[in-house]
Amino acid sequence: MPKQHVYLKGNEAVAYGALEAGLxxxxxxxxxxxxxxxxxxxxxxxxxxxxxxxxxxxxxxxLEAINMVLGAASGGARAMTAxxxxxFSLKQEALSYAAxxxxxxxxxxxxxxxxxxxxxxxxxxxxxxxxKGGGHGNYHLIVLAPASVQEMALFPxxxxxxxxKYRNPALILGDSFIGQLKEDVEFxxxxxxxxxxxxxxxxxxxxxxxxxxxxxxxxYQKHYKHVGxxxxxxxxxxxxxxxxxxxxxxDAETVIVAFGIAARIAKGVVNNLRKKGIKVGLLRPIxxxxxxxxxxxxxxxxxxxxxxxxxxxxxxxxxxxxxxxxSVTVDFLGRWGGVVPTESEMESKLRRLEMVAV
Amino acid sequence: MSQxxxxxxxxxxxxxxxxxxxxxxxxxxxxxxxxxxSAMDELGIREKTVMIDSVGCSVLAYNYFNxxxxxAAHGRAPAVATGLKRVRPDLMVFTVxxxxxxxxxxxLELIYAAQRGxxxxxxxxxxxxYGMTGGQMAPTTLAGQVTTTTPYGRxxxxxxxxxxASKMLSGIEGAAYVKRASLVVTELESQRGKLYxxxxxxxxxxxxxxxFKVQALxxxxxxxxxxxxxxxxxxxxxxxxxxxxEHTMKKFPLGLYxxxxxxxxx
Numbered sequence: 001m002p003k004q005h006v007y008l009k010g011n012e013a014v015a016y017g018a019l020e021a022g023l024x025x026x027x028x029x030x031x032x033x034x035x036x037x038x039x040x041x042x043x044x045x046x047x048x049x050x051x052x053x054x055x056x057x058x059x060x061x062x063l064e065a066i067n068m069v070l071g072a073a074s075g076g077a078r079a080m081t082a083x084x085x086x087x088f089s090l091k092q093e094a095l096s097y098a099a100x101x102x103x104x105x106x107x108x109x110x111x112x113x114x115x116x117x118x119x120x121x122x123x124x125x126x127x128x129x130x131x132k133g134g135g136h137g138n139y140h141l142i143v144l145a146p147a148s149v150q151e152m153a154l155f156p157x158x159x160x161x162x163x164x165k166y167r168n169p170a171l172i173l174g175d176s177f178i179g180q181l182k183e184d185v186e187f188x189x190x191x192x193x194x195x196x197x198x199x200x201x202x203x204x205x206x207x208x209x210x211x212x213x214x215x216x217x218x219x220y221q222k223h224y225k226h227v228g229x230x231x232x233x234x235x236x237x238x239x240x241x242x243x244x245x246x247x248x249x250x251d252a253e254t255v256i257v258a259f260g261i262a263a264r265i266a267k268g269v270v271n272n273l274r275k276k277g278i279k280v281g282l283l284r285p286i287x288x289x290x291x292x293x294x295x296x297x298x299x300x301x302x303x304x305x306x307x308x309x310x311x312x313x314x315x316x317x318x319x320x321x322x323x324x325x326x327s328v329t330v331d332f333l334g335r336w337g338g339v340v341p342t343e344s345e346m347e348s349k350l351r352r353l354e355m356v357a358v
Numbered sequence: 359m360s361q362x363x364x365x366x367x368x369x370x371x372x373x374x375x376x377x378x379x380x381x382x383x384x385x386x387x388x389x390x391x392x393x394x395x396s397a398m399d400e401l402g403i404r405e406k407t408v409m410i411d412s413v414g415c416s417v418l419a420y421n422y423f424n425x426x427x428x429x430a431a432h433g434r435a436p437a438v439a440t441g442l443k444r445v446r447p448d449l450m451v452f453t454v455x456x457x458x459x460x461x462x463x464x465x466l467e468l469i470y471a472a473q474r475g476x477x478x479x480x481x482x483x484x485x486x487x488y489g490m491t492g493g494q495m496a497p498t499t500l501a502g503q504v505t506t507t508t509p510y511g512r513x514x515x516x517x518x519x520x521x522x523a524s525k526m527l528s529g530i531e532g533a534a535y536v537k538r539a540s541l542v543v544t545e546l547e548s549q550r551g552k553l554y555x556x557x558x559x560x561x562x563x564x565x566x567x568x569x570f571k572v573q574a575l576x577x578x579x580x581x582x583x584x585x586x587x588x589x590x591x592x593x594x595x596x597x598x599x600x601x602x603x604e605h606t607m608k609k610f611p612l613g614l615y616x617x618x619x620x621x622x623x624x
Contacts, residue, residue, distance in 0.1 A: 210427065
């Protein structure tokens with residue numbers, strides 16, 4: 001595949017991105033609007049361009065697919081699966097286990113409208129499920145939110161790297177807009193960092209004591225320590241791995257906070273209003289967990305107003321409010337059900353916010 | 359049966375740790391643990407074997423088997439085993455599941471691992487009940503059998519009849535070795551009074567070895583072991599053994615259901 005000027009759908013880009021990031025095994029279950037991911041990886045299986053790509057299998061259910069990923073990751077492989085919201089709900093069980101077992105792998109959720117079957121349109125309503133530990137118990141996923149097809153192509157590199165660096169599942173949270181959007185992308189040369197898995201992977205206890213990958217600990221004190229240790233690790237992730245984009249925030253009076261496709265639209269709004277001399281900026285969280293609390297806190301301390309725009313009823317809004325505190329204005333524009341906010345809707349919301357503030 | 363055919367190794371096994379098991383008195387889980395470890399030693403596969411511990415009474419198996427372990431979620435062991443085996447085909451991968459784990463919540467995972475001919479081994483301990491959770495109805499609970507969720511006996515009109523996993527898998531082409539064995543001693547009447555034979559247990563031992571051998575040949579292997587759960591059946595140990603003989607075996611007859619490679623003949 002050419003590395004430059006490739007015209008791809010977001011879903012295709014994330015599949016090729018995973019191959020470029022050294023994918024070993026993919027376990028599939030089809031669900032709209034994410035199915036181009038397994039389709040692309042089925043097509044590319046056996047392509048000599050990706051010698052590390054050793055195994056593709058379509059599972060019989062979402063549960064089977066994610067538990068196969070869990071088994072493959074236990075063997076030290078770079079394993080992955082993708083799904084969309086109803087399927088992502090089913091993945092939560094295994095994600096909880098994997099976080100407790102400290103297993104590294106990559107999962108992609110191409111979020112569609114919910115609740116229930118909802119529809120196939122874009123939503124960002126899996127934010128809570130993604131960032132708060134959607135399954136049972138105390139844990140987090142490392143969550144990346146691409147806002148372009150180019151980022152879909154590159155984020156598997158970051159996702160796999162962080163997953164192995166911290167031994168925790170990583171998630172790319174897209175939406176059906178980003179998944180279906182077709183854009184020109186490039187794949188810069190990349191050599192994935194290799195992590196030594198020999199201290200934990202279940203490869204057979206030859207000349208070493210057995211490795212046990214387990215989330216069970218019946219001794220309460222030991223389990224308290226185990227989960228505590230995982231959260232010490234999360235502190236490191238929060239200290240070192242926050243990614244965000246600040247666009248014209250320095251002199252802005254109002255800062256839009258949005259991720260994914262909502263941020264893409266918001267950027268257009270910032271450009272439009274800047275031409276009219278209105279000082280608006282955009283803070284785009286790229287990692288949804290760890291959440292960019294510090295830059296938001298700093299902007300709040302400078303007295304800026306905030307408008308949170310999401311394709312849901314207000315989920316990241318809560319994290320923005322926590323980060324910015326009670327002393328600043330945080331307004332919200334939400335669209336859901338597959339409906340996407342337009343630039344003009346955002347602009348009129350901003351004007352009203354400006355009037356309120358005056 | 360003469361002494362010379364008794365092949366179960368006595369003494370310390372490399373494939374076992376020194377930890378005492380948590381299994382209840384009279385439970386056959388301990389017997390199966392010994393049989394599997396013995397087969398692992400004899401076949402020399404301990405260093406390349408990974409056990410997938412399933413949810414149920416076998417969940418603490420990582421304390422007993424001296425090999426690598428992955429502890430799976432309830433019912434998901436065959437899927438986890440599939441993922442590992444496919445990226446590490448040189449490994450021997452097996453799981454010990456209960457009837458609730460394999461035949462109820464994890465039936466899909468079991469059937470599809472078999473349907474694909476996944477070269478793994480599933481040992482199913484069928485004791486007709488959810489043991490670890492305290493004795494609730496399992497898919498294998500016999501009609502009329504009393505459990506904590508069928509306090510007046512299992513009613514087949516409402517809950518259906520006993521689910522036969524071996525028979526179900528017997529129709530699946532991908533399954534290379536499917537067998538139902540028993541871990542329960544059998545009581546015999548004789549002129550000298552009651553005698554007890556472990557013939558079935560020795561056959562169970564052979565089934566464990568055959569399952570590993572067929573996995574090494576690339577086949578999906580499944581052995582169901584009839585067992586007791588005297589604590590949850592609210593019987594004495596001996597009564598529970600008799601119950602298997604008199605009732606369980608009638609519904610779940612022992613036998614070889616599939617043997618694609620013909621290992622039983624060899």
